[in-house]
Amino acid sequence: MYTVIGKQLTRCYRVLWALEELGQEYDLNPALPQSPDVLALNPSGKVPILVEDGEAITDSTAIITYLADKHGQLTAPAGTLARAKQDAVTHMLLDELDAVLWTAARHSFILPEDKRVPEVKDSLKWEFARSLNRLEARMQGPYLMGEDFTIADIICTHCLNWAYSAKFPLENKALLEYSKRMRSRPAFQKVAASVK
Template sequence: MYEVIGAIRSRTRRVLWMLEEIGASYTRNPASARSDTARAVNPTGKIPALIVDGTALTDSTAIVQFLADRHGQLTFETGTIERAQQDGFTQLVLDEFDSVLWMAGRHEHYLPEEERIAGVRDTCAKELARNMAALAPRLEGREFLLGDVITVPDLILTHCLDWARSAGFEISEPVLEDYRKRLRNRDAYRRTLAMKE
């Protein structure tokens, strides 16, 4: 059995969604970032963490890909062209969506007041719109990023699109909004959306 450490309103949702998709047994500790519980398993205090056989794994993407590989679900086999394409999408989503959203969030909520830069949100909004416009044609006519098979980057992208919406950013491409709604409707994701702290 796995143990997930991290509040639901964070990247922890990605890990919980993956566990729900693969049908794995787990327990939850909804510790917040920088709490004593989080620092006990990750000196930075960042969440999520996944406890596996007494070892703490950190970083939501690393955890989700580990679970996919370990359980042989939502991933292509390592060493294949399809896996390289999958990993390419994972990196694209992290670079062009996750990092932009985190930059905006840090300057709005997390950095000390004296370190925040005015106008970062506007820059991030423009960058997100450009990145959405670049990705949209690649999703045309596809159920998922890699065609008709859901994979790790789909979980990360859906979470980022939800994050963007909750942070007040526009989903400027209809194909991405349709994709977001479709993925949010999966039974496994709906179960994570119903979870409380």
């Protein structure tokens, strides 16, 4: 059985959602970033952490990629063109959505106050909106990769939810509809119901 360390309202949500989609059992330790439980397994103090057979894996994308590959679901097979295209979309999401949201968070509440530059958030919102338009142009069907739900959809939906809570404008109608469909998935709903 897997153990997931981290609170649901962090990138840990991605891991829990993937595990639910895969039908895998897990225990959740809702430890906070920088807590002793987290620092014991990840010197950066970041969550999520997946523990399997006493081994810790960090970084939400690395974890869900591992889980998808191991269980043969939520991903195109490694070494295929379909996987290369999926990886390209995944990296675009991380570079152009997740990184922008993380930078905004850092300048809102993570960095020490004297290191924050709140004025940067306007340019980040502009950049985020531009990236959403490019993402829409890449969509190939009901899911990012066409007819199959993949880990890219988990990352994208998490970013769209994060953007909404961070008050980033979400005006792209196609992606709003997409996000609504993703959030209606039973596995997503099960994790949402567990948030305390």
